[in-house]
Amino acid sequence: MVLMFSEDPLNIDTPIVMVEMLLGEFWEYSSPMRNADKYYCLSIFGFFFLASVLHLISAADYVPIDKILLNCGASPQTTDADNRKWTSDIGSKFASSVGKSSTSTASTQDPSVPEVPYMTARIFQSEYTYSFPVASGHKFVRLYFYPASYLGLNPTNAIFSVFAGPYTLLKNFSAAQTTQALNYAFIVKEYSVNVPDENLDITFKPSSSTPNSYAFVNGIEIVSMPDIYSTADGTTMIVGQTTAFYIDNSTALENFYRLNVGGNDISPSGDTGLYRAWYDDSPYIFGAAYGVAQTTSPNMTIQYPSGMPTYVAPVDVYATARSMGPYIYNQNYNLTWIFTVDSGFAYLVRLHFCEVDPNITKINQRVFDVFLNNQTAQEAADVIAWTERNGVPVCKDYVVLVPSGAPQQDLWLALHPNIPAKPQFYDAILNGVEIFKVNDTSGNLAGPNPVPAPKQEKIDPSFPNRRSASSQSKNQNAIIGGSIGGGIAVMLLVGFFVCAVSHRRRPGGNSSSPSDGPSGWLPLSLYGHSHSAGSAKTNTTGSYASSLPSNLFRHFSFTEIKAATNNFDEALLLGVGGFGKVYKGEIDSGTIKVAIKRGNPLSGQGVHEFQTEIEMLSKLRHRHLVSLIGYCEENCEMILIYDYMSHGTLREHLYKTNKPPLPWKQRLEICIGAARALNPALPKEQVNLAEWASHCQKKGILDQIIDPYLKGKIAPECFKKIAETAMKCVEDQGIDRPSMGDVLWNLEFALQLQESAEESGKGFGGTDIEEDSFDEGCIGKKDPEASPGFDGNTTDSRSSGMSVSIGGRSLASGDSDELTPSSVFSEIMNPKGR
Structure with missing residues (x-):
């Protein structure tokens, strides 16, 4: 049907023929009509039929004319995690016949890095241009970078510029510095450019001012896109001014943020044919005012209004939202997000709205103001007034000018109830956010490289502020162990070291100032x-x-x-x-x-x-x-x-007070219980304690800093296992730390070693531990040097599914209630709470 319409879109005979084909014999055997009447009725029917078909066409996902996925330096065809097929640039018609380049596989693979399109690259040591024959019109251009070592080259020397037609996309760009500063393992740069003719050139140029510089790219994606970010109609104003801002065919954009507000991440395959990634908004919320995440009720269906294609944003964006909540106190604060952007550019901010509350169906029920960089962008916003009913999406565009100054600045987005309107609810709502940098007058989109932060464990930029599914394959439990294992280790160390450590929670979020709000x-x-x-x-x-x-x-x-x-x-x-x-x-x-x-x-x-x-x-x-x-x-x-802890706190039983000191076995039980409960912060004092213990372990004097009360009361093998576990938990690299399951297993193993020694009646004497007794690979493994008194019948219950038998007793992970507890601090023994 689409083909027929495209061949003769204005000829009324086309829908008439289609209607006759659909009606078939019913039309032939219906009441007799004159030929003219027949054509008149068919014309009317065809008109409505055409309108309905066109509506269905507009409601479908976008089908790009051009979809080029180039996996640079790879085998002929590869498939990514979204099941998209990539072709190699080796021998490709897009590759340049001039310019020095070579291909290579990355020397190492970070656990969070997907195979496609990041593990191979094309390296350029001189200017190099890809030429893509495409249809004229707007295109998404996405460049994929993984700053590893290729051909033995230093990743920090990869400093280069990238041009797309008349636009400068990147200038003196360092993928290594950028990923380090953003704490990413790899990065995707996305642009929207218009191609006026039928060819798009993308040029990579190593820096001429940096010795031994080179350029590289792992993947290039070019996808046709509809002209959905244009402001050529003159209705989009610069925030704080009465001047219209025009984004037309001569404008290029760089995507900085695309957020699904109040909802989950949406992968490129979950988009509407444009392969955009939408991220969770919560990492960008300022302060403690998180608001309330909302979703549509089961009987509500998102209905796009006439004239708004579904590919503007997917249904999942409009089906979730974040509001302030239906509270009278909302007039005292803002719902605020903060975004870091490059200075000296204009930014297109697109806000997506859809009223998802079934109780809000009339105007003036939820009215609010929108502020961008402390200036009013929208006064008295009322989604129902815009859409006439709930469940109907709408998007609004605003332009913010970020003046020159520091290399990067914060762009603030805030919502606040409009008090003068006296709405039924003092509330605000938002469903989605997109922020685009707009090229300057010279066609430049390039900003400075961000300043690196202290080195941390890398994460996946496809879903910011979290680890990727690929890195989770290293062992998802290792994530938990990496983030909280240090805390567990500190608790272990506190259990038998003499050190006055005050456990206090670090305040979260930014420090406030009088200008931050009420x-x-x-x-x-x-x-x-x-x-x-x-x-x-x-x-x-x-x-x-x-x-x-x-x-x-x-x-x-x-x-x-x-x-x-x-x-x-x-x-x-x-x-x-x-x-x-x-x-x-x-x-x-x-x-x-x-x-x-x-x-x-x-x-x-x-x-x-x-x-x-x-x-x-x-x-x-x-x-x-x-x-x-x-x-x-x-x-x-x-x-x-x-x-009320009538018997005092743990601290009061560990340090020099009149309270009785804790036996070693009870300290172990407390550590095991804490391991099952975790996620404590790591205050500075505790970190120092771990460093001190690590220092003593390396010098072979770890046993000398044990609480004197515990001297001669710890089985040597038990102490060895505890020390091994604690040291592993505070490794510098998160990937080297044991998983939480490993930590728990070793704690329980240590307790069984202690109990077996007690049951055997073996005297502990001292707890002298040789420096070389800490085996790097013995965490969670069978101990080949079990001391006399233990039967040595140990196997790893995690890998084999078997229980561990020590001294005739079985060791298996289970609920903490299975342990026989020693006396506890609180007089209330009910662990289930009230």
């Missing part, structure tokens, strides 16, 4: 960024229902808290921390003693930390962890209620 705190329910938080409702009195799970702990009123603490009597003060003061209190008519932590609005910690602590502790119930009983968030207060 001071003080807001109720936790404002910041619930889970789907359940969206279900909280307001009533006519302005109170609210908390989004937190009430079945796990109690929600105390502020009146109850004042009564429990005798109106926060200073005589009941237990201590003061970064979060605030901690009081001793009594609840339930004095039958239960509790510790009440009252947040200080001036502390470095805020709403996000408060919510995180509640959410984490609601999921963690263990005899060695203090239990969270409940919370209070009334009157802008942040209060946490815990079990």
